[in-house]
Amino acid sequence: MISDKEVESERNLKLKPIAGSYNSYSVNEKEKRDWSGNIxxxxxxxILAIAFFT
Structure with missing residues (x-):
């Protein structure tokens, strides 16, 4: 739905015009990395290394 109200977004978007085009923009979204899977x-x-060496 399109409205005239501006809505605050938690996403960090960067719009950059594409050279040589008319009304076209490149959207770059920076996301925070999720380190929980790596941890x-x-x-x-x-735990496996400790179990292997003991």
């Missing part, structure tokens, strides 16, 4: 994998690897 979980690191803990599992540490």
């Amino acid at each position: 979980y994998l690191g803990c599992v690897a540490a």
Whole structure:
């Protein structure tokens, strides 16, 4: 739905006009990295290493 109200968004978007085009923009969205999967994998690897060497 299109309205005249401006809505605050939590997404960090950067619009950049595309050279040589008419009303075309490149949308770059920067996301925060989710480290929880990597931390979980690191803990599992540490537990397996401890179990292997003991």
